[in-house]
Amino acid sequence: MDTDTTGASPVRVVLADDEAMIRAGVRAILATDPGIEVVAEAGDGHAAVELVRAHRPRVALLDIRMPRLDGLAAAAEIRRVVPETATIMLTTFGEDDHVARALGHGANGFLLKAGDPRELIAGVHAVADGGAYLSPQVARRVIELGAGRLARRPAARDRTAGLTEREREVLALVGAGLSNAEIARRLHLVEGTVKSYLTSIFTRLDVRNRVQAAILAYEAGLVDG
Numbered sequence: 001m002d003t004d005t006t007g008a009s010p011v012r013v014v015l016a017d018d019e020a021m022i023r024a025g026v027r028a029i030l031a032t033d034p035g036i037e038v039v040a041e042a043g044d045g046h047a048a049v050e051l052v053r054a055h056r057p058r059v060a061l062l063d064i065r066m067p068r069l070d071g072l073a074a075a076a077e078i079r080r081v082v083p084e085t086a087t088i089m090l091t092t093f094g095e096d097d098h099v100a101r102a103l104g105h106g107a108n109g110f111l112l113k114a115g116d117p118r119e120l121i122a123g124v125h126a127v128a129d130g131g132a133y134l135s136p137q138v139a140r141r142v143i144e145l146g147a148g149r150l151a152r153r154p155a156a157r158d159r160t161a162g163l164t165e166r167e168r169e170v171l172a173l174v175g176a177g178l179s180n181a182e183i184a185r186r187l188h189l190v191e192g193t194v195k196s197y198l199t200s201i202f203t204r205l206d207v208r209n210r211v212q213a214a215i216l217a218y219e220a221g222l223v224d225g
Contacts (some may be wrong), residue, residue, distance in 0.1 A: 004099065011125065013057050014038075014055060015027060023041050026090075026120065029117045046072060053082060058084075059085065059086050060087050061111075080164055108127040119136075134209050134211055163204065171213060171217045174213050175217030
């Protein structure tokens, strides 16, 4: 929650979830960051699309399961009518099929409703800046689902060969599904240093998010499996 928003306009967000209590909780978390402004809320996917069309926010936070139009269909429609709005899917464990479908359709982020509140704020800022964000737990589950289909690849080893030893350690732990805080504890680093390493790793490997980095770590043989 230490994002520097000096001189910048707040990231405008439309929030959609059919449970009012969930919306209230998410809104309260986002309100702790002056760099984020929730401009509208919806209780179903159809209303979410209409609010995005009206407000043209930078980010739409969408529950996957909603009446009238589910989150995946709403995200697809938002990308069609307001392509400049990034979409983050709010998920729960047990929705692996939805996560896989959303990955295939280009959602910008995935967050667990029961995850660390700091991830919610970090995810909104990440996708608002044009990146992608997956909560570590979601990334871990995606890798678990795909591990049986992944193979060790010489090209992946070549891509990671230029990383420093510490960067390779961080990448391996990303591949194992650890969060930034868990990586920091494992390597006796501060969390900000881990973030710096990840920025360098993502840039040097030309990957957009933790899932892509984790897959590469697995294919390069940095993760047991």
